[in-house]
Amino acid sequence: MQRLVTSTSLLRSAKDQFSRLRARGRWFSSMPEHAATGSKNEEPVLPRFEYSPPRYMGPTAEEIVRKRKEFLSPSMFYLYKKPLNIVHGKMQYLFDENGRRYLDGFGGIATVSCGHGHPDVVQAIVNQTNNIQHSTILYLNHAIADFAEALASKMPGDLKVVFFTNSGTEANELAMMIARLYTGCQDVISLRNAYHGNAAGTMGATAMCNWKFNVVQSGVHHTQNPDPYRGAFGSDGEKYAKDVEDLIRFGTSGHVAGFIFEAIQGVGGIVELAPNYLTSVYSTIKKAGGLVIADEVQCGVARTGSNFWGFQNHGIVPDIVTMAKGIGNGIPLGAVVTTPEIATVLTRRNYFNTFGGNPVSTAAGHAVLKVIEKEKLQENAHVVGSYLKERLCSLKDKHEIIGDVRGRGLLLGVELVTDRKSKTPASAEVLEVMDNMKDLGVLIGKGGFYGNVFRVTPPLCFNKQDADFLVDVMDYSMSKL
Amino acid sequence: MANRKTLTYIVNAKWVSNLSFIRRFSSSLQPPELPPFDYQPVPYKGPSAHQVFEKRKKFLGPSLFHYYQKPLNIVEGKMQYLFDEDGRRYLDAFAGIVTVSCGHCHPEILRAIEEQNKLLQHATTIYLHHAIADFAEGLAEKMPGNLKVVYFVNSGTEANELAMLMARLYSGNLGMIALRNAYHGGSAGTIGLTALKTWKYPIPQGEIHHVVNPNPYRGVFGSDASLYAQDVQDHIDHGTSGRVAGFISETIQGVGGAVELAPGYLKMVYEMVRKAGGVCIADEVQTGFGRTGSHYWGFQTQDVIPDIVTMAKGIGNGLPLGAVVTTPEIAQVMSQKIQFNTFGGNPVCSAGGLAVLKVLDKENRQKHCADVGSHLITRLKNLQQKYDIIGDVRGRGLMVGIELVTDRKDKTPAKAETAVLFEKLRELGVLVGKGGLHGNVFRIKPPMCFNKDDADFLVDALDYSMSKL
Numbered sequence: 020m021q022r023l024v025t026s027t028s029l030l031r032s033a034k035d036q037f038s039r040l041r042a043r044g045r046w047f048s049s050m051p052e053h054a055a056t057g058s059k060n061e062e063p064v065l066p067r068f069e070y071s072p073p074r075y076m077g078p079t080a081e082e083i084v085r086k087r088k089e090f091l092s093p094s095m096f097y098l099y100k101k102p103l104n105i106v107h108g109k110m111q112y113l114f115d116e117n118g119r120r121y122l123d124g125f126g127g128i129a130t131v132s133c134g135h136g137h138p139d140v141v142q143a144i145v146n147q148t149n150n151i152q153h154s155t156i157l158y159l160n161h162a163i164a165d166f167a168e169a170l171a172s173k174m175p176g177d178l179k180v181v182f183f184t185n186s187g188t189e190a191n192e193l194a195m196m197i198a199r200l201y202t203g204c205q206d207v208i209s210l211r212n213a214y215h216g217n218a219a220g221t222m223g224a225t226a227m228c229n230w231k232f233n234v235v236q237s238g239v240h241h242t243q244n245p246d247p248y249r250g251a252f253g254s255d256g257e258k259y260a261k262d263v264e265d266l267i268r269f270g271t272s273g274h275v276a277g278f279i280f281e282a283i284q285g286v287g288g289i290v291e292l293a294p295n296y297l298t299s300v301y302s303t304i305k306k307a308g309g310l311v312i313a314d315e316v317q318c319g320v321a322r323t324g325s326n327f328w329g330f331q332n333h334g335i336v337p338d339i340v341t342m343a344k345g346i347g348n349g350i351p352l353g354a355v356v357t358t359p360e361i362a363t364v365l366t367r368r369n370y371f372n373t374f375g376g377n378p379v380s381t382a383a384g385h386a387v388l389k390v391i392e393k394e395k396l397q398e399n400a401h402v403v404g405s406y407l408k409e410r411l412c413s414l415k416d417k418h419e420i421i422g423d424v425r426g427r428g429l430l431l432g433v434e435l436v437t438d439r440k441s442k443t444p445a446s447a448e449v450l451e452v453m454d455n456m457k458d459l460g461v462l463i464g465k466g467g468f469y470g471n472v473f474r475v476t477p478p479l480c481f482n483k484q485d486a487d488f489l490v491d492v493m494d495y496s497m498s499k500l
Numbered sequence: 501m502a503n504r505k506t507l508t509y510i511v512n513a514k515w516v517s518n519l520s521f522i523r524r525f526s527s528s529l530q531p532p533e534l535p536p537f538d539y540q541p542v543p544y545k546g547p548s549a550h551q552v553f554e555k556r557k558k559f560l561g562p563s564l565f566h567y568y569q570k571p572l573n574i575v576e577g578k579m580q581y582l583f584d585e586d587g588r589r590y591l592d593a594f595a596g597i598v599t600v601s602c603g604h605c606h607p608e609i610l611r612a613i614e615e616q617n618k619l620l621q622h623a624t625t626i627y628l629h630h631a632i633a634d635f636a637e638g639l640a641e642k643m644p645g646n647l648k649v650v651y652f653v654n655s656g657t658e659a660n661e662l663a664m665l666m667a668r669l670y671s672g673n674l675g676m677i678a679l680r681n682a683y684h685g686g687s688a689g690t691i692g693l694t695a696l697k698t699w700k701y702p703i704p705q706g707e708i709h710h711v712v713n714p715n716p717y718r719g720v721f722g723s724d725a726s727l728y729a730q731d732v733q734d735h736i737d738h739g740t741s742g743r744v745a746g747f748i749s750e751t752i753q754g755v756g757g758a759v760e761l762a763p764g765y766l767k768m769v770y771e772m773v774r775k776a777g778g779v780c781i782a783d784e785v786q787t788g789f790g791r792t793g794s795h796y797w798g799f800q801t802q803d804v805i806p807d808i809v810t811m812a813k814g815i816g817n818g819l820p821l822g823a824v825v826t827t828p829e830i831a832q833v834m835s836q837k838i839q840f841n842t843f844g845g846n847p848v849c850s851a852g853g854l855a856v857l858k859v860l861d862k863e864n865r866q867k868h869c870a871d872v873g874s875h876l877i878t879r880l881k882n883l884q885q886k887y888d889i890i891g892d893v894r895g896r897g898l899m900v901g902i903e904l905v906t907d908r909k910d911k912t913p914a915k916a917e918t919a920v921l922f923e924k925l926r927e928l929g930v931l932v933g934k935g936g937l938h939g940n941v942f943r944i945k946p947p948m949c950f951n952k953d954d955a956d957f958l959v960d961a962l963d964y965s966m967s968k969l
Contacts, residue, residue: 073619077630078630078633078634080628082630082633083628083629083630083633084628086633086634086636086637087628087632087633087636089637089648090633090636090637090639090640090648090649090650091625091632091633091636091649091650091651091845092649092650092651092831092834092835092839093649093828093831093832093834093835094831094834094835094836094837094838094839095625096626096838097625097626097627097628098626098627102627102628103627103628104627104628104629104630105620105623105627105628105629106619106620106629106630107619107620108619108620108621108623113620113623113627127622127623127624127842128624128626128842130622130624130842130843131621131622135620135621135622135623136617136618136619136620136621141617141618141621144617145614145617148605148610148613148614149605149610150542150575150576150577150605151574151575151576151577151582151604151605152577152600152604152605152817152818152819153596153599153600153604153817153818153819154574154577154582154596155596155597155599156560156564156566157565157566157567157597158566158567158571158572158573158574158582158931159549159552159553159556159566159571159572159573159574160552160573160574160575161546161547161551161552161573161575163556163560164547164551164552164555164556164559164560165547165555167555167556167559167560168555168558168559170559171559179558179559180559180560180561181559181560181561182560182561184655185654185655185658185820185843186653186654186655186658186841186842186843187842188658188841189654189655189657189658189687192687192688192689193687195688196687196688196691196701196703199703200701200702200703205703205704217839217840217841218658218661218662218687218688218689219661219664219665219687219688219689220687220688220689228837229837229838230837230838231837232665232669232834232836232837232839233669233836234665234668234669235674235706235707237704237706238704343842343843344842348621348622349621349622349843349846349848350621350622350820350843350848351654351820351821351843351846351849352820359561359562362561362562362563363562363563365561365562365563365701366562366563367701367702368697368698368699368700368701369563369565369698369699370563370686370699370701371686371699372655372657372686373596373597373599373655373656373812373813374599374654374655374812374818374819374820375655376560377818377820379818380820464626
């Protein structure tokens with residue numbers, strides 16, 4: 020294979036080089052050991068990966084787009100100008116229909132925690148599927164019990180009763196219902212810019228207009244978001260907390276069902292709640308008789324690195340914790356964990372979830388917890404995440420367009436603005452950079468109300484070389500703007 | 501002793517030629533035997549029933565209920581059979597609540613799941629992948645009319661939530677109508693549609709009204725659909741602004757006790773609802789995929805075409821998968837905002853779902869359900885002649901219900917007897933389900949590979965158990 024960097028290429032203009040790269044249709048997977056240099060003029064190289072994907076013989080991207088248009092929801096969107104046909108995944112890499120390798124910086128939306136096709140998780144799934152896949156909890160099966168026990172052992176305080184669902188939405192719906200039943204009150208408070216789901220109740224808690232359909236969503240109030248970058252009070256958590264007090268005093272009967280939050284808002288653009296906010300709000304909610312619900316769908320399961328759960332970074336112990344996404348490495352699985360006392364409210368009637376807690380999903384979930392521990396993925400998230408954040412901060416010094424770099428562990432956000440003072444969202448530039456990064460072999464996500472925040476939430480096996488490559492590609496792409 | 505007439509009748513009866521005749525004739529004298537099955541389960545080395553039960557009590561909450569006084573530890577499954585920790589085999593007549601459609605660990609489904617798991621398990625629909633597109637196409641092909649836009653979700657509850665949202669957005673109205681005795685889900689929104697008090701928590705469930713259930717057995721109008729339909733019109737005229745969002749129903753109510761709607765009901769109601777601006781939603785979570793035998797979808801038994809169809813359970817043979825199918829017009833309203841489901845349509849579930857469609861077609865399961873189902877129902881109706889406690893035998897295909905009453909006239913639910921028989925059946929090796937508001941209905945909804953021998957065994961076991969009451 021040709022060497023990436025020759026003396027001639029260094030002399031070529033950046034634009035020429037870029038279009039040549041595209042025309043050649045590079046195969047990064049077989050590139051030699053050339054290390055990423057972060058230089059403006061050299062294209063960064065994907066870290067080595069000793070693996071060849073199986074050859075893809077299925078339908079092409081065009082055929083799939085045609086079928087999607089005909090048979091799938093018209094509101095279904097995809098990323099990139101030329102949508103990517105992802106056919107195979109291995110650890111932190113994805114492969115398209117041509118066998119080209121990409122660094123997965125998005126993790127299927129913070130979902131693939133151990134890595135695509137992680138052998139231990141796949142093994143657990145295959146073994147259990149061959150044994151018994153589904154029987155419902157009307158009969159006993161050890162998989163659900165063992166997994167519930169393992170999950171409970173990861174929880175502080177008295178949080179040890181688990182309800183299994185199939186998604187984050189189902190988990191948050193159940194959490195909200197439990198809070199309302201337990202307190203006998205209806206009002207739930209959530210944060211502006213939050214995302215909690217898309218069913219009737221959770222759509223109410225979700226607080227971004229483009230995710231809220233025009234249907235009745237009663238019983239939820241949205242409080243000021245303690246957003247250190249865009250919020251009125253900067254990082255002063257306690258000032259934002261006052262709004263919750265006001266809301267309860269004037270907008271409710273004085274007693275509420277509960278408060279639901281994400282410790283780091285995911286869809287909202289990786290917004291980490293201002294420090295000291297949660298401790299103040301916690302006591303306010305308790306005074307009003309409410310329950311505190313931590314939505315750990317994105318920030319949970321070791322992703323923040325410093326702690327297993329996002330709420331632990333804020334020094335509180337919630338009454339209910341919900342999770343999904345990373346808990347199953349991609350298998351449809353969600354869970355609600357609460358205290359035995361609160362759990363008794365569901366005994367008033369029957370609550371049942373046909374698929375929830377099925378042997379395969381719980382076996383996979385259990386395997387995920389084991390892999391995280393065995394491979395020390397939480398520590399890795401912390402180390403690599405901090406390193407990555409550091410490099411991104413240096414990038415911020417270099418490019419004016421980067422307004423903010425934030426997040427924790429491998430839940431990071433890069434907000435792009437056209438003007439650092441007025442913080443005008445650079446939504447168009449984000450799309451362009453994202454597309455360029457894809458062409459260079461890096462897939463990331465985007466979020467935030469204005470769609471101007473890069474979301475970097477890779478599988479937790481992401482390493483330093485990957486981090487370097489990601490930043491170098493971002494650097495290179497931004498220089499081409 | 502049988503007299504000449506009875507003997508002649510027996511000799512001339514169709515089922516004499518069957519070898520198992522001997523067994524059946526003496527079924528009330530000895531416990532029946534499971535049909536043979538050439539398969540040895542893997543020796544189980546995991547935690548015992550007691551250990552699992554203790555952990556459940558500690559970590560899974562007090563609201564988690566289970567079947568049987570001595571809960572059953574099910575560790576392995578193969579086609580229509582289940583195995584407990586001692587390697588004992590049971591006939592699974594409930595299929596994990598009407599969910600295991602092709603059969604436990606059906607080899608082709610397993611292969612599809614395994615192969616896809618090794619390739620790519622999850623990436624979301626923000627990237628392309630052929631599995632979701634192929635599966636959506638496969639499902640759309642099975643639908644009549646203009647029903648061809650598919651939304652993938654992870655459960656029946658999610659599907660019904662989405663259907664309700666679509667109905668309200670498309671019609672611009674709020675009021676939903678559902679049937680008393682219906683079950684549509686366990687989330688706050690679908691609890692409103694559900695109409696059985698045991699499943700309804702005391703939370704606000706606004707803008708949903710329940711109409712009189714067209715229940716041929718217990719309903720006040722018997723099988724007269726037009727009188728029941730009149731209740732819907734009454735409600736629209738007097739209980740709403742005259743405009744509604746939609747109507748949702750199961751064609752054979754599942755949790756409610758295998759209640760088949762009075763014939764002709766849906767045709768009339770669909771017209772009324774559409775006149776009032778509403779959409780018609782068919783909940784096919786239990787009745788879909790050929791289970792009714794006569795048709796692929798339950799709603800087809802009532803000769804209607806809904807505007808939205810929801811499904812789950814059998815669609816994936818146990819995979820956490822649900823779907824909503826609707827028309828392009830209705831789908832259009834959803835494009836006003838972003839509607840996204842992280843796990844919905846993931847490659848593994850889509851590959852599994854497509855494999856299920858293929859297996860059901862290849863193995864002719866719909867016809868099989870019709871054949872075995874009618875044999876089963878015939879035998880059960882004969883049993884009904886023998887035992888007064890059987891108040892009603894109903895259903896179609898492999899979606900069958902047996903309602904037990906202590907008095908055929910008053911139809912007093914035989915709750916206690918049902919519970920006793922339920923346990924007895926388990927001891928004999930038959931696992932059935934229970935339903936109905938009073939818990940007095942046996943639900944027989946096995947994996948669709950259930951055959952005539954299994955049906956005979958089940959009826960014999962029931963016969964034997966009832967004779968011992």
